[in-house]
């Protein structure tokens with residue numbers, strides 16, 4: 001049995017509830033040994049697979065919410081913690097607030113949200129509304145979305161931090177046209193996090209921004225590790241290369257996540273996942289060996305030849 005087969009076998013056992021006498025999260029999470037990394041500004045350890053929630057929009061119909069509840073529940077059960085959301089993701093913050101409350105998992109989660117109002121009074125109101133929708137008394141991370149209003153919003157988020165209403169402050173983008181501006185903000189402000197797109201398909205952020213974040217001791221959340229899902233169409237139904245097993249990779253999603261996470265600047269990847277089976281698959285990318293620099297080059301050559 002290979003390492004991956006053995007793990008899948010163990011997951012099968014867990015799925016059958018063989019360990020059901022043990023507390024769900026502790027037993028399963030400990031069994032899995034999900035890799036954690038430190039946030040440089042504090043030393044706090046966080047699991048390297050987070051949850052992107054741009055698709056956590058739903059009405060009040062319980063059947064519509066059930067898949068999201070299952071995905072979040074599975075994420076928590078398998079040891080996940082970092083949840084990234086935003087007021088601009090439809091009603092995702094409210095849906096998450098309800099699901100987190102219903103599952104009773106707030107204390108185990110690291111909740112990151114965003115601000116995108118450029119007028120300071122509106123930005124403050126938006127942050128207040130996010131606290132209410134998420135049903136929390138503080139955030140873990142407040143991020144300036146796509147650098148909107150960063151001149152006033154970064155100081156505002158820092159004020160929030162000083163008031164104990166957020167533990168960390170960050171800025172985000174997923175557009176290479178904003179990379180120059182992002183460098184500029186990093187030079188001017190003290191930040192705990194940046195959030196940026198990085199994937200086999202889009203490696204430009206590794207040219208300057210990821211090394212800059214590493215140099216300055218800024219944690220990095222990787223968004224769109226699957227190019228929004230587009231990369232799965234590029235790989236189609238072809239099998240993984242055999243050498244992917246050398247870094248404990250059993251699916252294309254794990255291949256892509258391990259590529260992003262093996263960049264030395266990466267702290268946490270936040271794939272969007274609204275299905276529990278995707279959570280199970282992606283959490284496995286946070287286990288076992290990561291690609292070496294040479295294996296990363298093999299991944300790039302393989303992907304470029306598709």
Ligand SMILES: NC(=O)c1ccc[n+]([C@@H]2O[C@H](COP(=O)([O-])OP(=O)(O)OC[C@H]3O[C@@H](n4cnc5c(N)ncnc54)[C@H](OP(=O)(O)O)[C@@H]3O)[C@@H](O)[C@H]2O)c1
Nearest residue numbers: 052053054172223224226227228229253271272273274275
């Ligand atoms: N500027 C910003 O601040 C910014 C911009 C973009 C994104 N973000 C954040 O980053 C997160 C990730 O980006 P994204 O969601 O746009 O794109 P993504 O993570 O690159 O791709 C998500 C897509 O991949 C699918 N997927 C997930 N796991 C899979 C698996 N194991 N196998 C097959 N398909 C799988 C998802 O399906 P299901 O949903 O059906 O599970 C979804 O359709 C967002 O959710 C958001 O939190 C931030």
